[in-house]
Amino acid sequence: MKAMRVVMVGMLICWSLWAPVLAADPQDGEAPEGQEAAAPVVETPEILFRGLEAKRIALEARAEAIRLEEKKLKELKAELDATRETLETLRRQIETSLSRLEAKEKAVNEAQRLEEEKKIKQLVKLYSSMKPKQAAAIVDSMDIVIAERLFMNLKGDVAGKILAYVAKDKAARISERLAETLADLPEVK
Incomplete structure (x- = not known):
């Protein structure tokens, strides 16, 4: 606010000093029509x-305004840098947490898969x-789904004997699922 007042006072002083000079329109030394030629302005040292x-x-007021702006910009830059660093730290923490979570999930899934395999082997x-x-x-x-997994693990002759006694529609669905599953498996050469 103080800088703004200084600028305004400076502008008023400049205007009052230079207004008479600017008002005179010397064009080849001629005065506009209907006016006498103005005497040349002689500037005194004062x-x-x-x-x-x-x-x-x-200029001092302008320099002060620039200094204030630079100070604000430096403060904003420091604040932005701090925020950026905080966000980067949070990103690293999130990535670490996600990695741990994925590892735990993988371990749980593997444990469940092994448990299911164990149960299927017992059923077989x-x-x-x-x-x-x-x-x-x-x-x-x-x-x-359980029937399909059971038949996938049974020996062929045992599976065939049991499937012969299963209800026709259920046996057909089990056979279709087995065929799809076997088609999805990679060929062994």
Whole structure:
């Protein structure tokens, strides 16, 4: 605010000093129509000094305004740098947390897969020791996904004997799923 007042005072002083000079329109020494030619303006050292002083004040005010702006810009830059560093730290923390979470999820999934494999192996062992008709009765009420996994792990002759006693529509669905799963497996040469 103080800098603005200084600038305004400087501008007023400049204007009052230079207005008479600017008002005179010397064009080839001729005066405009209907007016007498103005006497040439002779600047005294005092007028020159006041004009220079007004310019100095205006320049000082402008320099102060520039210094204030530079100070604000430096403060804003420092604040921006601090914010950027904070965000970078947060990004690294998030990446670390995500990596840990993915590793835990992978471990849990692997543990679940191993547990399911263990259960399927137990079922395979159990169903292999059962009579085909008894096993088929249980398979009829079994979830299709579990039945598919069971038949994938049974030996071919045991699976065939049990499947012969499974209800026709269920046996057809199990066979279709087995065919799709086997088609998706890579060929062994």
